[in-house]
Amino acid sequence: MIDIRLVREDPARVKAALARRGVPPEDVDAIARLDGDHRAALARQEVLRARVKALSREVRDAKRSSDTARAAVLADESRRVGEELKAAARETDRLAADLRTLVLYTPNLPSDDAPDGRGxxxxxxxxxxxxxxxxxxxxxxxxxxxxxxxxxxxxxxxxxxxxxxxxxxxxxxxxxxxxxxxxxxxxxxxxxxxxxxxxxxxxxxxxxxxxxxxxxxxxxxxxxxxxxxxxxxxxxxxxxxxxxxxxxxxxxxxxxxxxxxxxxxxxxxxxxxxxxxxxxxxxxxxxxxxxxxxxxxxxxxxxxxxxxxxxxxxxxxxxxxxxxxxxxxxxxxxxxxxxxxxxxxxxxxxxxxxxxxxxxxxxxxxxxxxxxxxxxxxxxxxxxxxxxxxxxxxxxxxxxxxxxxxxxxxxxxxxxxxxxxxxxxxxxxxxxxx
RNA sequence: GGAGGCGUGCGAGAGCGGCCGAAUCGGCACGAUUGGAAAUCGUGUGUGGGGCAACCCACCGUGGGUUCAAAUCCCACCGCCUCCGCCA
The missing domain is CATH 3.30.930.10 (Bira Bifunctional Protein; Domain 2)
Known part of the structure; x- marks a missing residue:
């Protein structure tokens, strides 16, 4: 695989290198776009997960102090966020799989020393x-x-x-x-x-x-x-x-x-x-x-x-x-x-x-x-x-x-x-x- | 192929569903001590992602599930070990 970070940080360089192999620049753009979507989805997912974990700790503390009512309310809230988290995770997984497929099909960047040419x-x-x-x-x-x-x-x-x-x-x-x-x-x-x-x-x-x-x-x-x-x-x-x-x-x-x-x-x-x-x-x-x-x-x-x-x-x-x-x-x-x-x-x-x-x-x-x-x-x-x-x-x-x-x-x-x-x-x- | 057991960090090895990214021992690194070393003591020591930072997230063979919460419970798969069967 090529380095996805390089696509992120210097797409022009990746495009130029892959163009020497005949890979169209749009292919690199597609990877960059999907990578951005995936990272955004991952960020949303992580916020939700952190929220679930925090709520779970509060449930524990409420139970410790025998506040059953509060524990039940918190557990409900956590369950609700958990559903959101599940959906977010599905989206992240889908994007990750698509991105991986795209990247797996992308060839290596030719060395600068390799001569130019088509075939x-x-x-x-x-x-x-x-x-x-x-x-x-x-x-x-x-x-x-x-x-x-x-x-x-x-x-x-x-x-x-x-x-x-x-x-x-x-x-x-x-x-x-x-x-x-x-x-x-x-x-x-x-x-x-x-x-x-x-x-x-x-x-x-x-x-x-x-x-x-x-x-x-x-x-x-x-x-x-x-x-x-x-x-x-x-x-x-x-x-x-x-x-x-x-x-x-x-x-x-x-x-x-x-x-x-x-x-x-x-x-x-x-x-x-x-x-x-x-x-x-x-x-x-x-x-x-x-x-x-x-x-x-x-x-x-x-x-x-x-x-x-x-x-x-x-x-x-x-x-x-x-x-x-x-x-x-x-x-x-x-x-x-x-x-x-x-x-x-x-x-x-x-x-x-x-x-x-x-x-x-x-x-x-x-x-x-x-x-x-x-x-x-x-x-x-x-x-x-x-x-x-x-x-x-x-x-x-x-x-x-x-x-x-x-x-x-x-x-x-x-x-x-x-x-x-x-x-x-x-x-x-x-x-x-x- | 059948029966049973086991899979946790660099190694060994703990881990009542919550305070466990994880005790303890060993290894390693740095420091103290020493004339120097051994011994001893102290500190540190996984990988990846995000954030200027505090910090947040993921990973305890792999993948699903249960739960407010999973290294811990359930299921499947994979690998290793033991016994049986088969076999070059």
Whole structure:
């Protein structure tokens, strides 16, 4: 949630910031109006309640002095005020609920540093990297044998079986087999080990309560994007960000313990409503996938450094995998709802001939922390303040799998995999046609 | 899933329906004492909303209800513990 106090005190600033995302100023006015109504109603309610409490004390005193008649009169008066109070409370609750709904649907204010722009076409490519770049090697040009899309490579090597996945769960549910499945396991083990120096490994639940989904901003606005288990009212998480953000929900952390850095591998579930058709072949867009996530709770002062740490860790993994990539600074219009600033990492896949988003590294400010009510007690003894949350994939495996298989394809049709994975791949660094 | 017990502040733990935002002990902070420390003594110590302030309001797992008045009574739900059942 955005800070309602900021809407109250500096609506112009909120309007200007949200306008960069395309939010009309009237939306901010509506929030301000409802907030004013709610506060006025609350004030009326409090006066009435104070009156009831005062009368109740007088009833008590009258009874103590055995003045039954007076006690009865006072009790009647209190009952009457109590009815008024009830009505006032209903009004306050209604306004509060309306206000909350409105605020829950309002996106975060983009960071001043995020570039201007309306959509993906306005994102800024900050830099590119490719193997050997430091030694002056030119950007690699894929050979013909690398121009085969991963779904063809996967099918002919029998390491990816999309038809079987579709038979089990429908389209866009991949089924990996043999060395293809083992490659996923290797990537996960390798990545978690690489983060273990500073990030505590977590295995969270992947089905969560509605409140947990609301805290990150995935609900109520994007209910159509998530799988929902109706009978038990649980949601399948679209990313480990969801359980990790709520791990300390409602708590006050000590500043000395910050930043709290966590890493987790989870299955991620996305309905991808409306994504049918384009760019859904093979592993480019799937309903269920595995991803290693980096996450942190930080003080506002720590947040920028943590943001860069997560970004550099995700980049380091790509470099160790020898995958050419670019860093994209998302413009205000293309930011996710909860994010204030996001860097996407995109890998080039020669067979699919596309830049594939394999990581999204975001700084959420206090937007999610306010929804999740996660605060910290400043070391200087000041009042508790909201933490900042940050996260980034490191990394999402299906598209990495695709890029590895396409770049690694040899003239003889086999696939060579990067050396860093050798401890987890056992004997074979290469997947050969069998 | 069945039976029973319990959910109070940083922790432990009290709390005849009114004087309870809450005893007491511990922890922590500050002060006194001390050459310094321990011990001792004193003071303070929740979160949020409103008001220039005095002060007012909310919160004792969550949500309803009873009552002039609810931490306290009633109902439902959730969580934890114990026993039974089932189970990878």
């Amino acid at each position: 993906p076409e306005d994102n800024v490519v900050l830099r590119r990297w490719w193997p050997g770049q430091d030694e002056g090697a030119p950007e690699p040009v894929p050979s013909d044998h690398q121009r085969v899309p991963h779904w063809e490579v996967g099918s002919s090597l029998r390491i990816l079986d999309m038809p079987s996945g579709a038979r089990l769960a429908g389209s866009m549910f991949p089924l990996y087999r043999g060395e293809g499945a083992r490659l996923l396991r290797a990537l996960t083990s390798w990545a978690l080990t690489r983060h273990a120096d500073a990030y505590e490994e977590i295995r969270p639940p992947t089905l969560v309560l509605t409140d947990t989904m609301v805290s990150t901003g995935h609900l109520p606005k994007f209910a159509d994007e998530a799988y929902h288990i109706e009978r038990d009212d649980l949601w399948a998480i679209p990313t480990a960000e969801v359980p990790l953000t709520s791990m300390r929900r409602g708590e006050i952390l000590e500043e000395a313990d910050l930043p709290v850095r966590l890493t987790a591998v989870t299955q991620c579930f996305r309905r991808e409503a409306g994504a049918a058709g384009r760019e859904t072949r093979g592993l480019l867009r799937v309903h269920e996938f595995e991803k290693v996530e980096l996450f942190a709770y930080a003080t506002p002062a720590q947040a920028p450094a943590v943001h860069l740490d997560i970004l550099s860790r995700a980049e380091a993994l790509l470099r160790e995998l020898d995958l050419p990539y670019r860093v994209v600074d998302l413009c205000a219009g293309d930011l996710g709802t909860s994010s204030a600033r996001t860097f996407d990492l995109e890998v080039y896949a020669p067979g699919s001939d596309q830049w594939l988003e394999v990581s999204s590294v975001s700084w959420f400010g206090d937007y999610q922390a306010r929804r999740a009510d996660v605060r910290f007690r400043p070391a200087d003894g000041g009042p508790p303040a909201l933490v900042h949350t940050l996260n980034g994939s490191a990394l999402a495996w299906p598209r990495i799998w695709a890029a590895l298989v396409e770049w690694g394809r040899q003239p003889d049709g086999s696939v060579r995999l990067p050396g860093v994975l050798s401890p987890w791949l056992g004997s074979g660094l290469a997947i050969r046609p069998g």
